[in-house]
Amino acid sequence: MSEKHLKVAGVLAILVFIALPLFVNSYIVHICILIYSFGYLSCAWNIIGGFAGQLSLGHALFFGIGAYTSTLMLIRLGISPWIGMLIGGLISAIIALPIGIIVFRYKLRGVFFAIATLCFAEIFRILVSQIRFTGGSEGLLIPIMESSWINFQFESKLPYYYIAYIMMLLMLLVCYAIKKAKLNYYLFSVKADEDAASAIGVDANKYKTIAYVVSAFFTSFNGTFFAQYYMFIEPETTCAIPTSIDILMRPIIGGLGTLFGPILGSFIMTPLSEVIRKVVGSGMSGVHLLVYGVFLIVICIWMPGGILPYIARSIKSK
Amino acid sequence: MPTNIIIEAFVGGLLTGGIYGVIALGLTLIFGILRVINFAHGEFLMIGMYISYFSCTYLGINPYLSLLIMIPVVFVLGVLCELFLIKPVLNAPEDIQILLTFGLVLVFQNLALLFWTSDLRNLSTPLAFKLITIWGISLRLTTVIAFLASLLLSLAFYLFIKKTDFGKAIRACSEEREGALFSGLKLNRIYCLTFGIGITLSAIPGALILPNYSVSPFIGLSFTLPCFIIIVLGGLGSAPGALLGGIIVGVAESFGGLLLPGSMQKLVTYILFIAVVCLKPSGLFGAKVRD
Numbered sequence: 001m002s003e004k005h006l007k008v009a010g011v012l013a014i015l016v017f018i019a020l021p022l023f024v025n026s027y028i029v030h031i032c033i034l035i036y037s038f039g040y041l042s043c044a045w046n047i048i049g050g051f052a053g054q055l056s057l058g059h060a061l062f063f064g065i066g067a068y069t070s071t072l073m074l075i076r077l078g079i080s081p082w083i084g085m086l087i088g089g090l091i092s093a094i095i096a097l098p099i100g101i102i103v104f105r106y107k108l109r110g111v112f113f114a115i116a117t118l119c120f121a122e123i124f125r126i127l128v129s130q131i132r133f134t135g136g137s138e139g140l141l142i143p144i145m146e147s148s149w150i151n152f153q154f155e156s157k158l159p160y161y162y163i164a165y166i167m168m169l170l171m172l173l174v175c176y177a178i179k180k181a182k183l184n185y186y187l188f189s190v191k192a193d194e195d196a197a198s199a200i201g202v203d204a205n206k207y208k209t210i211a212y213v214v215s216a217f218f219t220s221f222n223g224t225f226f227a228q229y230y231m232f233i234e235p236e237t238t239c240a241i242p243t244s245i246d247i248l249m250r251p252i253i254g255g256l257g258t259l260f261g262p263i264l265g266s267f268i269m270t271p272l273s274e275v276i277r278k279v280v281g282s283g284m285s286g287v288h289l290l291v292y293g294v295f296l297i298v299i300c301i302w303m304p305g306g307i308l309p310y311i312a313r314s315i316k317s318k
Numbered sequence: 319m320p321t322n323i324i325i326e327a328f329v330g331g332l333l334t335g336g337i338y339g340v341i342a343l344g345l346t347l348i349f350g351i352l353r354v355i356n357f358a359h360g361e362f363l364m365i366g367m368y369i370s371y372f373s374c375t376y377l378g379i380n381p382y383l384s385l386l387i388m389i390p391v392v393f394v395l396g397v398l399c400e401l402f403l404i405k406p407v408l409n410a411p412e413d414i415q416i417l418l419t420f421g422l423v424l425v426f427q428n429l430a431l432l433f434w435t436s437d438l439r440n441l442s443t444p445l446a447f448k449l450i451t452i453w454g455i456s457l458r459l460t461t462v463i464a465f466l467a468s469l470l471l472s473l474a475f476y477l478f479i480k481k482t483d484f485g486k487a488i489r490a491c492s493e494e495r496e497g498a499l500f501s502g503l504k505l506n507r508i509y510c511l512t513f514g515i516g517i518t519l520s521a522i523p524g525a526l527i528l529p530n531y532s533v534s535p536f537i538g539l540s541f542t543l544p545c546f547i548i549i550v551l552g553g554l555g556s557a558p559g560a561l562l563g564g565i566i567v568g569v570a571e572s573f574g575g576l577l578l579p580g581s582m583q584k585l586v587t588y589i590l591f592i593a594v595v596c597l598k599p600s601g602l603f604g605a606k607v608r609d
Contacts, residue, residue, distance in 0.1 A: 103596070110355070111546070114416060123588050123589065126581070286432060296417055296421030297422065300410070300421065
């Protein structure tokens with residue numbers, strides 16, 4: 001397939017997914033919303049995890065900040081979730097900045113960076129579940145309002161479908177822009193060999209911090225979307241460790257650091273984990289995580305780098 | 319706050335710290351030889367605790383006797399994991415190794431959840447409630463036993479590493495991989511046995527604290543995290559550092575528990591981790607943390 005064919009196929013795929021909800025039932029629409037929503041999160045995580053090569057195990061922190069900021073602003077101040085979404089993103093970025101500066105300044109890499117980010121997310125979860133203002137461990141219900149765009153609430157699933165879809169496409173554009181920008185070349189050199197990159201004058205800490213803040217900013221938006229879609233948030237589902245795992249699993253399986261890998265990962269893993277949840281029922285809640293674990297081990301041993309690069313390699317070698 | 323409460327918290331922390339130290343010793347042994355950071359360390363310990371728990375409840379044996387069943391099972395599990403899962407990624411980039419052991423965490427946790435549910439299980443033996451009083455400080459008998467056994471275990475491990483041929487082979491591998499290979503040591507065999515030994519070393523204290531500890535599928539992280547703090551404090555690959563680091567973490571957690579309400583005690587470990595890895599990345603003994 002030439003590049004031209006791929007472009008045509010891409011445009012066709014975009015059009016097919018626009019028309020899709022007109023032909024399928026609402027359960028499929030729900031699955032699609034989750035696919036796009038996790039596709040978006042995967043792309044956002046991929047900026048720090050893939051482009052910069054720093055495995056963050058704590059993105060639930062920013063997802064949670066997004067969900068809690070917009071919800072609290074809606075409940076306490078009556079401000080539209082759209083504005084809350086933006087402010088949540090800014091708060092996430094403001095919180096990510098000192099975290100990034102500290103962990104990169106002290107040269108935390110690999111497993112130490114991963115666990116440090118996990119610790120920050122867990123501290124946030126514990127605080128949120130202890131403070132009464134944020135609803136404690138019982139969580140917060142989003143008040144039911146009139147179905148409208150200002151309120152970010154709809155009776156039908158269709159608006160959510162298109163919001164999630166457009167968010168994913170925009171996120172893909174952002175990632176494309178980053179990949180083409182100079183930032184990506186700096187990040188790539190840091191990821192390949194940080195000492196060598198520093199030796200030729202690349203400010204590794206600066207670019208890693210930028211990647212972390214950008215990733216946090218965009219991750220946060222989806223927290224708001226999640227809150228408005230499910231109409232309920234609680235510490236255990238919005239900012240606990242399984243949420244972080246959900247965010248990082250798809251890009252790793254699809255193709256770490258590639259543009260479309262995270263999306264592919266979401267298209268594979270999201271329906272799979274939903275089907276598993278449906279089949280085994282709510283009594284055995286950990287089964288989808290078990291499947292993630294098996295996938296992770298298989299990917300690490302047989303196709304390190306993820307499914308997309310693996311497919312690309314096998315097409316090339318033919 | 320009365321002095322004896324503070325002293326009790328201190329001594330309690332000291333005892334837990336010794337136990338943490340041995341668990342971290344297993345982690346640091348594996349890192350020193352295989353150069354793999356085992357994210358799933360706490361999960362092996364959790365499995366070991368379940369094995370002990372079930373051999374006590376179903377066979378009705380003494381918790382300490384259950385070690386005879388637990389040790390071989392966990393050792394074989396460790397060896398098999400190394401052979402089939404860790405060995406293929408020994409020369410892979412660090413990211414891949416982290417992700418693989420993280421995959422192991424998910425698999426073990428959720429298998430445990432599937433088979434044994436999320437119930438907290440504890441052995442209700444009368445042994446758990448026995449207190450001993452030394453100089454006016456009351457301590458749980460089982461904790462004292464676990465601490466003393468941990469000290470013995472680290473001593474035995476020290477002698478094993480220093481005096482036996484296999485211990486010498488292990489040290490040779492850790493110091494000079496190629497050299498060890500040239501002198502005819504079978505690296506693959508040493509790697510898988512080391513992994514088995516490291517896992518078992520960490521699982522034994524887990525079984526020892528079982529009489530007054532509840533086991534559930536998700537306790538792994540509450541051991542893995544202190545272990546990582548400890549090896550950063552003590553320096554990666556340093557055995558005396560692991561014990562000293564263990565005591566520091568144990569005492570810090572114990573005082574944190576004294577000051578904070580129950581649901582917030584975990585904050586201490588998280589904050590301690592961030593503080594320690596940021597401020598002391600070279601370890602108390604100056605060993606360099608690998609990038």
